[in-house]
Amino acid sequence: MVSIPTAVDPRPPLPQDGLVLTLALPYGRLPAPGDHPDRERLRQRHDAWFRERTAGLGPEQERRLFGQCEGVSLMCRVLPGADAERLLGICLAASVLFLLDDATDGDSDEASQADRYLAVLAGAPADGGSAHLRLLGQTLARVRQGVPDRLWARFVAGFSEVIATAAVKSAAPVRDYPGYLAVRRADAAFDLVGVAIEHGLALDLDLGAGPEQESAAALLDACFEHTILVNDLLSYRKEYAADEPMNAISVLRRTRGLELQQAVDLLCERLAAAEDAFFSEAARLLAAAQGRPGGDPAGLRAYLDAWSLMLSGNLAWSLACPRYHGTGGGWDWAQGAPERMALYPDRTEFAGRS
Secondary structure (H helix, E strand, O other): OOOOOOOOOOOOOOOOOOEEEEOOOOOOOOOOOOOOOOHHHHHHHHHHHHHHHOOOOOOHHHHHHHOOOOHHHHHHHHOOOOOHHHHHHHHHHHHHHHHHHHHOOOOOOOHHHHHHHHHHHOOOOOOOOOHHHHHHHHHHHHHOOOOOHHHHHHHHHHHHHHHHHHHHHHHOOOOOHHHHHHHHHHHOOOHHHHHHHHHHOOOOOOOOOOOOHHHHHHHHHHHHHHHHHHHHHHOHHHHHHOOOOOOHHHHHHHHHOOOHHHHHHHHHHHHHHHHHHHHHHHHHHHHHHHOOOOOOHHHHHHHHHHHHHHHHHHHHHHHHOHHHHOOOOEOOHHHOOOOEEEEOOOOEEEEOOO
16 A cells, blocks of 8 residues: 555655555445436537537636536436426536536636626626626526526525635635535535425425424435545545645545545545435435325425435446546446545546455
8 A cells, every 4th residue: 555645745646556545335225326318318408508608618628527527427317207308407507517616616717706606696697707607697597497486596595605615715724524514515516406306306395394304404414425425535536636625535634634544444434324324314204204294205205216316326427437537447336336446647446346
């Protein structure tokens, strides 16, 4: 095993012959990842939308987000049973979030325009703004179609939180793991996943009140931690190269003095705990809904099924993602859970049982 110094030391490059880490990913309880039957046509319509609007946007690196690692492949896994027209809007929203996440990262010019982004989200015109801002305005107008006012208000609030957090997060380094989760909850657009699930499945659930409120909050906490830790673990090579401080592995090493493998082990333990919590809280929610007059067990069950597909779909997507793993890297979740991850300067390779 190659040893990497703690985060306070100069960060060495990844070795040419690879840095091998063992993994203990939870496996077997979540459903197999899904896929929407109309994915190819959705992808074509999605790509055509952005191709028409990004011709003058800038570097190829930005445009490739829609070719390799965009909202279509992820959201088709999360919502394989959604209405295709609704899902197209969801995919467009997810992709523009990917683009803006990169464009507004750190102290970029786009991050300094947070007020303008927030204004466009609130309905102001994007005329005269940057190409990214105009793209946001155009995409929002399309995404808004068919979304109920209640869900649209939640979408705008969640998206606004992402932009506001991106503008300040680099100036406020987190001090511990709970603090890290709090910042990531705001900047990762996680709460928008719930909006996408409800809209994609045409659900009208109110879990913010009544006996289900506590379990619903605990379930979303578990889904959030699972989602973020999967992304942090499997994007670590990419973020190591960029010296990205907002990664759970880096945070655990810096705040707890852990070696790299120790941090990976702890992250995998927390992933397993989050998965356990998801199933426990899902069972509590269903029991409460079935025992309450006027409850909607069928709608709630569809909602919970979608979240379980979100967790397995995000895991499969993150393992295969070219944005994370480079050319020639990645892993097919259909082969089971990988047990080793080798970090190279240009790719991540995985391996199962020998």
